[in-house]
Amino acid sequence: MWIKVNLHTHTTYSDGRNSPMEMITAYKEFGYGAIAITDHDTWTPIPEVEGIIVFQGCEHSRGEHWLEIKESQH
Numbered sequence: 001m002w003i004k005v006n007l008h009t010h011t012t013y014s015d016g017r018n019s020p021m022e023m024i025t026a027y028k029e030f031g032y033g034a035i036a037i038t039d040h041d042t043w044t045p046i047p048e049v050e051g052i053i054v055f056q057g058c059e060h061s062r063g064e065h066w067l068e069i070k071e072s073q074h
Contacts, residue, residue, distance in 0.1 A: 014039035
């Protein structure tokens, strides 16, 4: 089984142009099965959206640069 996934997405909680809901909805409309919201140095609240898996993440950029991702609790 193949699933189209984006594991690195920023929103208005850091340097993105769209809200978490706008990003999740857009990726769902583009046929993605999952998305990770990975704003800079913050754990962005994840809205509940049916039909797409949403992972809560954080792009840590102080010191070493790395991503941490966990599945949303919805």
